Amino acid sequence: MELFPPIPLTEWQDTKETLHRFAQVVGKIRLAASARRNHWWNVPFHLTGRGITTRPMGQVDGNPVFTIDFDFVNHQLVVATLDGRAISLPLEGQSVASFHDNALDALAQLGVRARIAIPRPYDLPDAGRPFAEDTEHAAYDPVMANRYWQVLSQVALVLEEFAAGFSGKASPVHHFWHTFDIAHSRFSGRHIHQPPQVDPVTREAYSRELISFGFWFGDDTFAEPAFYSYTAPEPPALTGEPLKPATAHWVSRDDTHLAVLPYDAARAESDPRAAVLAFYESAYQAGSRRAGWDTARFGSPGGITDPHLQVPRP
Template identity: 55%
Template sequence: MGDSSVTGTVSADFGEVLPALPLDAWRPTKETLHRYIQIVGKVALAKGIRRNHWWHMTYRLTARGWTTVPLGTATDGPVFTCAFDFFDHVLRISTDRGIQEEIPLGNQSVAGFYAETMRGLRDLGVEVTLPFPTPYDLPDSGRPFAHDEEHHHYDPADGLRAFHVTSQVGRVLEEFSASYSGKISPVQLFWHTFDLAVQRFSDRKVDMDTSVNAVTRESYSREEISAGFWFGDDKVPEPTFYSYTAPEPEGLTELPLLPPEARWVPSGSAHAAYYSYDAARHSGDPVGAALDFLHSAYAAGSRLAGWDAPALACPGGITDPVLGTAWKGWPE
């Protein structure tokens, strides 16, 4: 029999479908961890093979945490991944040469984590220089990671619980994703805004003024409807499911959302649909309530944007119309 023990020293609320994670309860850990994942995200940006809409620099979910995609190229080795493990509470940098480095998440500042991560990469033969080794779109964006001794709090219980929330929400977003057959992103964790999201695209290009920055131009070069979750911040001080359509079609906020607690709210120069994570938790069917929200927001955006939603539908993850009505599993 295999060993089923938990290797970490803390446990999460594995019995809950959507575990509680009030923002204020883990804010110090969140602020430190956010900067940790930005450091590694910038490594992925520098060493990944570029993909449309920046998909090469985001994190994917694993059974133990969050990982980069394989980084490096066939001529610029080694190939490597950087994975946050929230049971062992380390950043594990592994290469295709069978060697790895582990950087502890606790008991060090952002400056210490940055120095250790850069050292670990060098020791593994990975040469990388970050053009902008500073936080992105955070209050201390002008301070280099190497100088940040302020953020140094990492509670292992908080880290594990945050991972468990993303693991469960990730399953919800995968189930939502399964119903769409068009161009769609992976379910991915974005390190700049610390949100878990999936984007559905149409094939229509979006014209933007040349003054629009490069990050935005690539992110929104095609018409899209995004669905996701974030932990909350000073503007939205609670964990929240969200969705938005970009560009926003006229009349979007006049269409209804499900469940009744969901609402349209101003977001920058447009609007987003919000549904409280805790409202989903306290409903009789947390997963069903979250899916109702995501599907209703997509239905509103796709209808007004003129998408052919029936043609793009993929019920149960099946595109073949015959299998869709007769599928009973693989033949013997």
């Protein structure tokens, strides 16, 4: 299979908008049914061999242990409980409203009391419209939905490879349903004071200094898929730091800056995987240098921290 197959936003934007809302329905169930973790690490999806999964949840909220998986090979939503029972729903032919209602009904049939505290989209243009009333978003192209999962899977492995080089506190490689990106973050350990007016989601996400690395599929403000990185809080003169490869650049977004490598630019490189790894490393060096991180202390060459094991064997 081709590494980093084409996925232009214009070819699947309607499907992406529908899938994004499907993911938020399931993600909000996960939010309610999982034990809270620092920086919201309990909330994102993880990759599987056929799609994305909530991972097991329940129990802490009085429900049986259950999972919800998106299968982008057979194009189904699979709701299952620990005792082996499962219900599958088609992804194609559903509006957000029918998906929402059918998913909750499937959970009820399995004895799961699903609770969505705020049953409408988060940080999307139609954030005021309940999921149960959204009949507008109903596009689902199976080919592009499968392509989305393929790209996620390939990017996840590159991020896992990059993550191996850091031994400090770091997030898993995970897929956020609220922003529809896949990301991995490294932390310096420094506490960050957040002003009282900052919203609860942001306060928890950025309570510690971090450098984040990821990939998103494009949106209305940046209409192309791209690899990205940012440092939070942003240190002075960050954009004066060089990035690799030559097609990577700094982009203003709100009041901060992103290091960006367009997906198609990475695809055009002779070795796309090496180009993305070089991009993430250059962004890490940029942020850590400007923020004064002890990169030597955090080093983990090849995923190894034991210096004895790092000595080449004859």
